[in-house]
Amino acid sequence: MNILDTIRIEAEQLYPQLVAWRRDFHRHPEMGFEETRTAGIVAAHLHYLGLEVSTGVGKTGVVALVEGEAIPEDAPTVLLRFDMDALPIHEENDVEYRSQNPGVMHACGHDGHTAIGMGVAQILARHRSALRGRVKLVFQPAEEGAGGALAMINDGVLRDPIPSASFGLHLWSGLPLNQVIVQPGPLWAAADMFRLTVRGKAGHGAMPHETVDATLVASHILVAWQSIVARNVNPQDTAVISVGSMQSGNAYNVISDRADLLGTIRSFSTEVQSLLLRRLEDLATSIAAGFGATARFEFLGGCPVTVSSEEGAALMDRVAEQIVGRQQIAQIRPMMVGEDMAEFLKRAPGCFILVGASDMAVKQHSPHHNPTFDFDERMLPTGVALLAGAAFRYLQER
Ligand SMILES: [Zn+2]
Numbered sequence: 001m002n003i004l005d006t007i008r009i010e011a012e013q014l015y016p017q018l019v020a021w022r023r024d025f026h027r028h029p030e031m032g033f034e035e036t037r038t039a040g041i042v043a044a045h046l047h048y049l050g051l052e053v054s055t056g057v058g059k060t061g062v063v064a065l066v067e068g069e070a071i072p073e074d075a076p077t078v079l080l081r082f083d084m085d086a087l088p089i090h091e092e093n094d095v096e097y098r099s100q101n102p103g104v105m106h107a108c109g110h111d112g113h114t115a116i117g118m119g120v121a122q123i124l125a126r127h128r129s130a131l132r133g134r135v136k137l138v139f140q141p142a143e144e145g146a147g148g149a150l151a152m153i154n155d156g157v158l159r160d161p162i163p164s165a166s167f168g169l170h171l172w173s174g175l176p177l178n179q180v181i182v183q184p185g186p187l188w189a190a191a192d193m194f195r196l197t198v199r200g201k202a203g204h205g206a207m208p209h210e211t212v213d214a215t216l217v218a219s220h221i222l223v224a225w226q227s228i229v230a231r232n233v234n235p236q237d238t239a240v241i242s243v244g245s246m247q248s249g250n251a252y253n254v255i256s257d258r259a260d261l262l263g264t265i266r267s268f269s270t271e272v273q274s275l276l277l278r279r280l281e282d283l284a285t286s287i288a289a290g291f292g293a294t295a296r297f298e299f300l301g302g303c304p305v306t307v308s309s310e311e312g313a314a315l316m317d318r319v320a321e322q323i324v325g326r327q328q329i330a331q332i333r334p335m336m337v338g339e340d341m342a343e344f345l346k347r348a349p350g351c352f353i354l355v356g357a358s359d360m361a362v363k364q365h366s367p368h369h370n371p372t373f374d375f376d377e378r379m380l381p382t383g384v385a386l387l388a389g390a391a392f393r394y395l396q397e398r
């Protein structure tokens with residue numbers, strides 16, 4: 001039998017185990033860089049499979065190497081990545097496996113990704129004799145904005161051996177069950193964070209002429225920023241500027257001398273990204289100066305565009321055809337959400353896919369990062385088969 005057919009069948013057989021793992025992680029969600037319980041369970045499973053395991057990579061990350069039997073020294077290495085962190089959201093689902101950690105919830109499906117990674121490890125370990133190289137399994141902490149991918153890269157996850165390709169997935173509740181999104185080029189956007197601090201002069205609410213009102217200055221800046229996408233970005237390009245937090249003052253009758261704004265920009269190219277940053281800073285400092293205030297703009301970084309290579313997407317497409325069938329493969333318009341798998345893809349080009357996780361006929365799906373988020377667990381074996389299959393095929397074709 002073809003190795004992909006074998007993998008597909010074995011992944012289906014793992015279903016009860018995948019659900020048990022996923023629900024356990026769901027009950028015990030952990031925030032980024034605090035995934036000690038999760039990492040412990042992952043590491044114990046990888047040890048049990050007889051793999052070489054490193055823990056504490058990028059603080060709470062876990063890495064294992066699956067080596068093919070009797071492979072040459074220069075055999076290729078492929079990286080598979082699974083994220084493990086949860087979000088600061090209080091779960092509203094009334095399910096048997098609901099979060100037991102108040103205020104923390106797996107509301108993005110990373111519990112499913114971690115379970116998929118454990119399933120992939122099990123299948124790859126079982127078929128080492130058919131593996132034509134090495135597979136580096138990367139269980140990453142802190143995907144949700146805290147820089148877990150870079151932390152692991154800085155800790156050497158891409159060295160010894162160096163992977164020549166990387167693959168990863170995100171389960172997606174907005175897509176029909178087991179539909180697979182595979183496409184070359186950008187799928188998700190570069191997502192960056194910025195902060196602005198406006199400084200004025202405090203004073204009595206009744207004597208504004210003796211103050212420089214930081215709240216008012218920040219408000220003008222906020223409104224002016226919304227002209228950047230409309231009037232500076234080429235209409236053929238895509239960009240987002242969103243300010244999610246504006247903090248100023250403590251009392252109703254005191255004019256504040258300080259306002260703090262936190263926001264995000266999204267883009268698909270470095271040209272647009274630098275245009276946005278330049279215009280944000282220029283407008284802020286010149287508007288503040290016009291009011292006699294000062295403004296300090298800080299770029300807090302983020303993650304690059306999530307791009308799949310032509311070859312990576314072509315390989316993934318062939319694998320998906322055998323796992324789910326041609327009719328279940330689709331393409332979508334790129335989305336403005338960010339994903340730090342981009343850091344791995346930038347250094348080891350490959351493919352990032354989405355796997356549909358909602359039975360559209362059964363119930364209305366709840367979006368990611370929502371207190372009622374949940375997904376259809378029947379996508380778990382599909383995720384396992386797709387990534388294990390991609391690793392096998394990549395090493396075969398190299
Ligand atoms: Zn998320």
Ligand SMILES: [Zn+2]
Binds near residue numbers: 108109110143170
């Ligand atoms: Zn996510």
